[in-house]
Amino acid sequence: MSYAKVLSVGLVGVAGHLVEVEADLAPGLPAMVLSGLPDTALHEARDRVRAAVVNSGRSWPNRRITVNLLPATLPKYGSAFDLAIATAVLAGAGELPLAALDGVLVIGELGLDGSVRPVRGVLPMVAAAARAGIDRVVVPAGNAAEAAVIPGVRVRAVDTLHRLIAYVREGTPLLDPEPGPPLVAAPGPDLADVTGQLLARRALEVTAAGAHHLALLGPPGAGKTMLAERLPSILPELDDDAALEVSALHSIAGLLPPGGQLIRRPPFQAPHHTASVASLVGGGSGLARPGALSLAHRGILFLDESPEFSKASLESLRQPLEQGRIRLTRSHGSTEYPARVQLVLAANPCPCAKPSGDAHCQCTPLARRRYLGRLSGPLLDRIDVRVELLPVRAVELMETAGLVESSETVAARVRAARAAAAARWSAQGWKVNAEVPGTVLRRPPWRLPAPDTAALRRRLDDGTISARGFDRLLRIAWSVADLDGRDRPTAEDVAEALQLRTGDAT
Template identity: 75%
Template sequence: MSYARVLCVGLVGVTGHLVEVEADLAPGLPAVVISGLPDTALHEARDRVRAAVVNSGQRWPNRRITLNLLPATLPKFGSAFDLAIAVALLGGSGELPLAPLDGVVILGELGLDGTVRPVRGVLPMAAAAARAGVERVIVPAANSAEAAVVPGLRVRGVDTLHRLIAFVRDGAPLIEPPTHVPTPATSGPDLAEVAGQGLGRRALEVAAAGGHHLALIGPPGAGKTMLAERLPSILPELDDDAALEVTALHSIAGLLPAEGGLLRRPPFQAPHHTATIPAIVGGGAGLARPGAISLAHRGVLFLDEAPEFSRAALEALRQPLEHGRVHLARSRGGAEYPAQAQLVIAANPCPCANPAGDDRCECPPQARRRYLARLSGPLLDRIDLQVRLLPMRAAELMEAGTHESSTAVAARVVAARAAAADRWSALGRRLNAEVPGTRLRRPPWQLPAADTAELRARLDSGSLSARGFDRVIRLAWTIADLDGRARPDRHDVGEAIHLRTGEAI
């Protein structure tokens, strides 16, 4: 027999595609040719596979070997094809009967000594195999806990090529995944540790309940970073679908904890202000990798000292914030990643950042305007809540630990989200921040004219954009949900305007 075929999975972005690895061995000068749009790592697979096969005690066929990865028009990236290539090659040479591997997906990178090493992206690969109707997968032993979270899939692990060969020839057992995969435990800071800042705490609760973006502007030491870091602690745990999405993204980035399991806590990403555009929105050579906004999917992206970020990196966030996805175009094909993250930015009001606030600011008016102008109007217009925090007072500082805990606030957030999800279920939405503005401006969800008079006046005067109008309405619905009312009233709209503009109504 000179032909063999086994199954593998290739990733493009976060989407997996079933790939057939074909091997054909023909008479002629010994050579190995790989076709099917392989990248550099795949071209180098021939040397890794040859050394692994020989060091596993198998004979290397001195023939012309053609390896083809189908579909040939789909770009292939990475080293996860190594194990499938080795098995297909041994099957084509007649060294290995492949009947036990019929309909089995094989994933893994090979070391030169024949060890099977873990690879990135096993979870979305295993999920793609399950969607394609595959029932069994063989993965590196170090990835078996990760793959085992996919329902309806029988997962087995291997640590060496020799073990896989023994399984195919003699039925030797493979490595079982852990019988109990714990959800990675996370313990974060508590909201009770934040002193004072009642307005900031209220804004944080509203942001969590409605899925709104948040800007915190204030002097150093006012608690901006403390508040932002505690937002994940009042967000609900991720449901099964969201947890799979988040865990798959972290699998691709190679950031999953060693114990495996689904990530249930909303992720928190806080890149440094020197981060580049690819680091923020994704990119890189070859296969574009997810950036911070995708790693914060279903969680929080926090930009501390936001005016210090490059303007280009900040402006690159505008499209993902609007559409909830990042599309990274490349000459060999694009990659798309989900990016439904809550953006939280923190900024000082001026370059001198005097802790006493505006009363003792040493900056000329032009310097203050230039500093905050680094946050462009179109970007700020997409941020629902824009809150100005006051300097901390001694009496407030001594009250630390006496405020509500994250657990108490999270209970209200869960109730508010449940009310919103029930109301918008017919629209296929779950959060107030996701509801199109056109729906909120039409019956039956349109608010009475008397309740929105101030809001409409601001729109007519140009002090509020049409996008800002819709975002204030969404905030009003969230405030009503938190307070247990079926519909917002005039006071809810007034508070929403205050949280949006900082002006009392």
């Protein structure tokens, strides 16, 4: 037999696609040709595979070898095809009967000594195989626990090419996945650590209840960073679908925790203000990798000292905040990653950033305007809740322990509010108020009575708020009502929404 075919899988973004690895061996000058839009790492598989086969005790075919990756129009990236290529070449040379691998997905990178090494992105790869009806996969031993997370798929692991050859030729059993130790989340920062700032604490709770974006403005030491870092502690754990999405993104980035456990806690990403556009939204040559924006999917993206970020970095967030996805276009094609995040911005009121606030500020009005002007109007218009923090007073700082609510107490209210919102919008497929289109909230049966929205309509008419801001205020009002256990927002809820967004309740 001079032809063989083995199933594998390739990733484009977070989407997996089945790939047929074909090998044809023909008489001629010994060589190995790869086709099917391989990248540089895949081109180098020729030498890796040859060395791995020889060092596993098998003979390398002294013929012209053509390896084709179908579909040929799909770009192929990385080293995850090594094991499938080696298996197809040996089968084409008559060294292996492939009956044992019929309908089996094969994934793995080969070392020169024949070892099978783990690769990135196994979780979305196996998930794609399951959707395509593949129920058996062979993966590197280092990825076995991760692959076993996908239900309905029988996972077997290999640590060397020799073990896979022995399985195909002699039926020697492969390795079973070994689940790692349970993933125990370390206790994170608690909201009880934050003293004072009652309005900011309320804003944080409303933000968590409705999955809204948040901006915190105040002098150093007022608690902006403390509040932002404690937002994940009051968010509900991710459900199965969200946990799989988040874990798949971290698998692609090589950041999935050991042991193959799904990520259940909402992620928290806090890039430094020197971060480039590519590191923030994703990028890289060839296959664009997910950036901090996508790694924060279903969680928090915190930009501390946000005016210090480059204008290009900040403006690159505008479209993903609206769509919940980021499309990255490079010379080799387009890649799309999910990016439904809660954006939290923190900023000092001026460049000098005196801890006492405006009382001892040395900046001119022009310098203050220029500093905060780095946050463009279109970006700020997409921020639902905006709160100005005042310097903490001594009486608040020395507040007796136990008088401030803990994250556990606030999280219980947030869970109840999110459950109410999910039940209300379940028929339309939305889970949180931030996902509800403004057109829905402005039409029956969800339109609020005219007297309750009079202040909003007045501000819209005089240009104080935009149409986008009008809709966001309605969403905030619904989140306030959910927190307080009401079926519909009242005029008081709308007034609180106005205060949380503009600082003025009228």
